[in-house]
Amino acid sequence: MKLSTAEKHLLWFLYDWIRPIRPGDMKEHLKLKHPTLNSQLEVLKKKGLVSWKKYGPASLTQLGRMVASHHVRHTRLLEFFLINTLSIDEEVAHEESITLAPMVSCRLADAINSFLNNPERSPCCGEIPQLEERCVFEKQEEGI
Ligand SMILES: [Zn+2]
Ligand SMILES: [Zn+2]
Numbered sequence: 001m002k003l004s005t006a007e008k009h010l011l012w013f014l015y016d017w018i019r020p021i022r023p024g025d026m027k028e029h030l031k032l033k034h035p036t037l038n039s040q041l042e043v044l045k046k047k048g049l050v051s052w053k054k055y056g057p058a059s060l061t062q063l064g065r066m067v068a069s070h071h072v073r074h075t076r077l078l079e080f081f082l083i084n085t086l087s088i089d090e091e092v093a094h095e096e097s098i099t100l101a102p103m104v105s106c107r108l109a110d111a112i113n114s115f116l117n118n119p120e121r122s123p124c125c126g127e128i129p130q131l132e133e134r135c136v137f138e139k140q141e142e143g144i
Pocket of ligand 1: 079094122124125
């Protein structure tokens with residue numbers, strides 16, 4: 001099972017939002033049409049990542065939260081790498097890491113992490129979540 005970039009964005013949004021939110025309130029933040037949002041939520045629900053009843057508020061399941069934590073980890077490791085290893089300006093590194101993160105696998109994130117000696121915080125975005133397990137989606141893809 002794979003997540004599309006659009007599905008990932010929706011997942012990250014729900015993670016940052018923290019509280020449950022209705023699609024009607026979500027659409028202005030995400031700049032998506034209501035039917036698009038509904039069908040994306042339906043897909044995420046089928047994958048067990050989101051808990052949602054039509055017209056009601058949506059929130060992440062425990063599994064959804066775990067997948068989103070990986071995203072935060074990958075983004076911040078990348079950011080740390082860009083700032084400290086490549087000496088890229090903090091503001092630019094922040095933007096680049098957000099653009100690149102949906103394409104970074106756990107395998108690559110773990111390699112960056114070892115190269116950097118397990119950094120605890122990204123210089124501009126705070127704590128880097130330490131996750132022992134690889135993301136469930138990646139385990140399936142890699143056939144582990
Ligand atoms: Zn940042
Ligand atoms: Zn990961």
